[in-house]
Amino acid sequence: MVEVGSKHIVKVEGYNHEGKGISHINDFVVFIPEVIVGEIVEIEITKVNKNYGYGEVLEILSVSDLRVIPVCEIYKKCGGCDLQHMDYKEQINFKENKIKDALIRIGGVKDFKIDKFYRMSIPYEYRNKVQVPFGCDEEFVVSGFYESKTHKIIDMNYCHIQFKEGNEIINKTKEYIKKANVLPYDEVIHYKEGKDYGLFRHLLIRKGYNTNEIMIVVVLTFDDGKFLDGYVKFLLENFKNIKTIILNVNNKVTNVILGDYERVLYGDGYIRDKINDFVFRIQSRSFFQVNTKQAEKLYSAAIDMGELKYGDTLLDAYCGIGTIGICASRRVKSVYGIEEVSQSIVDANNNKTINNIKNIEFIHGKVEDTIDDLIDSGVNITVAILDPPRKGVKESVLKKLREIRCKKIVYVSCDVATLGRDTKILTSLGYKVLKVRGVDMFCQTHHVETIVYFKL
Numbered sequence: 073m074v075e076v077g078s079k080h081i082v083k084v085e086g087y088n089h090e091g092k093g094i095s096h097i098n099d100f101v102v103f104i105p106e107v108i109v110g111e112i113v114e115i116e117i118t119k120v121n122k123n124y125g126y127g128e129v130l131e132i133l134s135v136s137d138l139r140v141i142p143v144c145e146i147y148k149k150c151g152g153c154d155l156q157h158m159d160y161k162e163q164i165n166f167k168e169n170k171i172k173d174a175l176i177r178i179g180g181v182k183d184f185k186i187d188k189f190y191r192m193s194i195p196y197e198y199r200n201k202v203q204v205p206f207g208c209d210e211e212f213v214v215s216g217f218y219e220s221k222t223h224k225i226i227d228m229n230y231c232h233i234q235f236k237e238g239n240e241i242i243n244k245t246k247e248y249i250k251k252a253n254v255l256p257y258d259e260v261i262h263y264k265e266g267k268d269y270g271l272f273r274h275l276l277i278r279k280g281y282n283t284n285e286i287m288i289v290v291v292l293t294f295d296d297g298k299f300l301d302g303y304v305k306f307l308l309e310n311f312k313n314i315k316t317i318i319l320n321v322n323n324k325v326t327n328v329i330l331g332d333y334e335r336v337l338y339g340d341g342y343i344r345d346k347i348n349d350f351v352f353r354i355q356s357r358s359f360f361q362v363n364t365k366q367a368e369k370l371y372s373a374a375i376d377m378g379e380l381k382y383g384d385t386l387l388d389a390y391c392g393i394g395t396i397g398i399c400a401s402r403r404v405k406s407v408y409g410i411e412e413v414s415q416s417i418v419d420a421n422n423n424k425t426i427n428n429i430k431n432i433e434f435i436h437g438k439v440e441d442t443i444d445d446l447i448d449s450g451v452n453i454t455v456a457i458l459d460p461p462r463k464g465v466k467e468s469v470l471k472k473l474r475e476i477r478c479k480k481i482v483y484v485s486c487d488v489a490t491l492g493r494d495t496k497i498l499t500s501l502g503y504k505v506l507k508v509r510g511v512d513m514f515c516q517t518h519h520v521e522t523i524v525y526f527k528l
Contacts (some may be wrong), residue, residue: 074100074125075203076117078307081133085112087166089488091155091518095127101128106157108136140164143196143232151220153233153516164191164512167520169509171488175524178492180499187507188367195515198363199234200345202277203329204242206249206256208270213250215242215275223259225366233516238284241311245275249304254299263325271296273322274329278354280345281364283317289356291330293323304337315343318356330357346398348372354420357415359392363513367395370484370511370521375400376456377507377525378482387446387456387478389469390441394420396457396484397432404455407432408446410439418422440466447476455480463488467497474501474528481526484515491522498526 073416074080074097082095084107086096093107095115101124104115110136115127132139140154142148155163162303174179180392192198197283206215216228224314249256255270262269265472269414274291288307290300304317316339322331334356340353347368354360374396380386388397390408394418401407409432411417420434435442447453456478458465464487473481485491501524511521 074102074117074120075173076120078117079114079130080117081112081126081404082127083352084109084113087169089518090156091166091172091375097191104129105154107132108138110134110159110504111136111139128161136204140528144230146225146228147214147225149219149226149457150217150228151222152217152222152231152296154518156516160191160195160515163195163515164510166518167512168510170520171508171522173504174488174492175495175508178489179495181495181505185510186507188336188364188373188511189510189512190373191512192366192515195237195512196232197240198365198515199231199277199362200281200364202231202234202238202242202275204228204275204277205470206246206272206274208256208258213246213256215256216244231428235279235281237279237311237313241277241286244306244310246302250301251369252299257293259325261502264343269293271299276329276356278321278343278356278360280343280354282346284313285343285345286311286313286352287316287318289316289318289320289330289334290337291320293321295319295333295335297319300337308338314454315339316341320356326428347395349473350395350398351423352393352398353417353419353426354393354397355419357413358419359413359416360395361513363515366511366513366521369472369514370523371396371399373509374457374459374482374484374523375403377509377523378480380404380455384454384480385452387443387473389455389456389459389465391420391434392416392459394423394432394434396459397434398423398427398429399456401429401432406433408451408453409445410437410442412436412438426491440468443469443472447472452476453478455482457482457484460490462487462490464494467494470494470497470501474503476500477528479528483524484517485522485524486519488522491524495526497526503517503528 084093093104119126187332214227257270257273278287317337321333384404388409397407397409417436507525513521
């Protein structure tokens, strides 16, 4: 019988969807973090459920050639990355198999291959957006990422997957608020309805990968003008690429980073970046892929896979700030973008104007509610690019596309489980999977982006 605290020697047989190793003790499944397929390890059981459990490595008895030393000194504590112990080739192998498993096991697809997998030549320093909480550890100011499945901040001096200036801004800010005797936010005190729960809550930093423009959003528990005057001056004196600085106030007991109130402290309140020769305006809440270099490959691949023709009318569903639709606009007759977030539609229309795009219309609303109105108005959708959030696409949307005989669908997915679910629906409606491609958008983590081309 497998019990918490018991020790076992096991062989790692495979990976689950999070990249944890899979082993068996008799017929009992055990998931083990930070191991590689083929390794023999001694583990201690840390948690037991009815059909499976979790183990922690005590000793690696047989080390895989695919194991590498993580570059990050806090890798084992921080919850930001989970694959740094794997050689990059093994990371890609894991992600390819993850896509295949979801499409076969959940989607029911049999005859397909991954046409191409877009990896990075240097899989570090790619994140163009950083969100870092601040807090206190006794008398020290700490900032970093939360320990996995906790609210404990692991103090960080350097994150290897975010852009360099982000690290410098965070470290300089820690020094500044300590010298200024400013209290970082304490969620425990706040949760207990204490009065002195601190001022400095988060830093959100964004960078235009191709423009070098930097945005800083400082999240405070109240609008402290005296502190902000000095802090803004300090930032501008130390970092030359800052394009805008924004105050956001969040005084709620919540896991949500940004509050409702914002005001621009410096600049225009936005930065710009370029994707495939198009310029995009990015604000504090704008959705923009965190890996610009890979986003360029992702969008180009999605557009190419869709076999777009000039006579096509393209539906850009879940369009965000209009990135895919604008990038595809020169290849088709017209584009209709639908997005639920109202601010994103404002951004999309601004981006349409900036890029002088005449054949695109952006519509505010839920895709499942708006697509009927679009079709009823006489729009003949001939190709659709779907780029939904993790929860995937509503079944009614997929059925509507089949009802109007939309022959070409390109599905861009950030979650292979919902991709598998929606693939099963689409194939049941008569669509065939013609091409599958993977994109390593989130290097050193278990997440993967997938593009699938469906055709009637």
